[in-house]
Amino acid sequence: MGQQEQVATSLTGAVGQEIGASLAGVDAELARRYPGDPGTRQPVHTVYVPADAFAADTVRSWGDRALAAMDEHAPDAATFARVLSIPQELAGPVHDRVRAKLEREPVEDLRIDFEDGYGPRPDAEEDEAAARAARLVAEAYADGTAAPYTGIRMKCMEAAVRDRGIRTADIFLTGLMRAGGLPDGLVLTLPKVTYPEQVTAFTRLLEAFEQTHGLPAGQLTFEIQIETSQSILAADGTAAVARMIDAARGRATGLHYGTFDYSACVGVSPAHQAGDHPAADHAKAVMQVAAAGTGVRVCDGSTNVLPVGPTEQVHDAWRLHHGLTRRALARAYYQGWDMHPGHLPTRYAAVYAFYREGLGQAASRLAAYVARAGGDVMDEPATAKALSGYLLRGIDCGALDNEEVTRLTGLGRADLDAFASPRRGGPAA
Template sequence: MSEEAAVATSLPGRVTEDLAARLAPVDAELARRYPGEPGTRQPVHTVYVPADAYSAGTVAEWGGQALELLGRHAPSAGEFADVLGLPDELAGPVHERVLAKLEREPVEDLRIDFEDGYGVRPDAEEDADAAKAARLLAGSWEAGGAPPYAGIRMKCMEAAVRDRGVRTLDIFLTGLLEAGDLPEGLVLTLPKVSFPEQVDAMAGLCGEFEEARGLPRGRIGFEIQIETTQSILGPDGRATVARMIEAAGGRATSLHYGTFDYSAACGVSAAYQAMDHPAADHAKAVMQVAAAGTGVRLSDGSTNVVPSGSRQQVHEAWKLHHGLVRRSLARAYYQGWDMHPGHLPTRYAATYAFYREGMERAASRLAAYAGHFGGESAVMDEPATARALSNYLLRGLDCGALTSSEVARYSGMTRADLDRLAGRSAPTGQTGAT
């Protein structure tokens, strides 16, 4: 008698069939609402530049200014590490990689700003700036000099500026298409969202543009900027941000926290408006839970303290920014805003230290999980943790903190192995070290 025949059961076979039929709608809804991570590179930051200040040389200029500031106020690896409190073993590797990043790819995600950083201008002036932004950005993409991700932040869907925002978006997207095609790295940001209906309107607008230009449906996505209290908690007591993700109809790519607008809306006085204020932590915790599993990513906000003035003032600003970035990373906010070239050295230093200090342990745990080297580990990880470990290493590879050879040395895995464990597709937009 076979082992299978020796196992006794009591339930009739129709039970599983009935369950499958009963839960089929739930299965479909879970798959629709929670498709999981998009499986592509996420930039570590977004740089905002007013539209009238944007030029073809903006990205290189930011990198040059960041390098100049670093060379003037912390010219050696040891000095930079002392300012930030980095351990000796990370000083050299982090400094070396920061310098290389600022020369090779100083900006990972660029947003040409037509909202708060730009203000209200005569229509003819904004028309011209929108057309210029499309022309210059298309040229940069064509020449290979654009950041992996770039786009515009339009004006919001509130009545006073709605028509202007729609026109700017139309001019910009039309200009890109006239120059060739919509790039894969295109990102659009919708600010000051308060009600799901505004997100629904934006999704409809994207659909109208796709139809007008013969684009595939769903080609255009957008970020939702969380800057109002109503976007977190609605008048009905429900978490509005979850309803916004649904209203986007699959077009929402990420949620960006707006530090200062949101803090002001909560009544926080100017001196205490910051990314680590309790009001900010509450909003971001709601955003995090609402977005989990949906494929919609998260971005933290910014600090308005810029590294300028005396060496001591620059060092204090760097310490503050470095600490805030580290805090965000530990809380699984892997992206944030940078508002000044002087923020780039500490953005990358904090990010690189975060991935390098945990690389060996993460890779070893993953090797033990996968059975490489007959690995033994004091931690018994589950599949969900293995995915998290893989994603951790992949994020480090994407931004240039780690190299494939380093990861392979400790994990025995290739980039393709990590992609499979993390459930990622083939990497796109990857320009990190190999």
């Protein structure tokens, strides 16, 4: 045994207490502004359906149409993999899981659209559509046919359509309350946000609804849609999107990038409006940094190239969508918009291949971290958090199975939750 070291200090406990007291406000501010990941499932996509086209069978219809597209244009695993350049060893597993997903849960997040996809209508017509949407959503949750997340996108808080947006939101939410209450998977989307004050106004609207119905404060949350340059860089040079998150006072759950409105806003010509344009990359990077640590998630936009027509044309559209989805996943945008049933096969193919091809490395690195075994990569707690989050997202969407992750890591779901977020299960040792 070596000589025991003598431990000596020079400062009194009062110094530490004084420093702690001076930073108490900062501690509270950090906890308020940056609570971390909410520890809930994040859908891999959002499907937008115009309010007048929404029906009781919309989710099932999208799944059936997606399966029909695969049957017609990629009837077997080899063809599907060849079109999308999926590695041969993943061809069968990805193909089989995509088809199973389309049969079981084709849509993870559904948005009934009262904005651009619906357009201006007579007030009586939109009133009726909003009430109908509430009834159908309530019935879908009651009979188990709803997407895990469902809600509406109303018109924005700009003067020309503000009253209409407020009324549609009120009719929809009131209809849900009359049908039995707000479902757990309810999602609201506020589009075309330019100023933080518009977020403040919408927050006030939700507070008023909660107070009217005796709901818990903060139960109603919403996504902020980023579609204007002013929401990224305000007139005073600040990142307005960061102020928008703060203006929501804990109610913001997501930042959704609007590819085509934003592109047009900054002058990108229609032929070049896409999710991989430098203007899009800049906007999403600012959104990502503003949202980091806040618990607000970033959602990528969509492509307007639809997989329709002859097989060659469908394959081209599939390759484009698959490539954009893979690109977004690598940049940590784990959710995006899908505008057509034909996008579902490539959405899930990209997502499933992304998680399955990284499963072995992520599992071994996490297992080594837990065992403090080292390996050829020395990971830190933050990386263990990211590895757990990666595996959990793969499990939640159906790319991975709980059993195979447990077998490879030695960790159960509760263990992964604890590593991934304090709000899931507390920090792991």
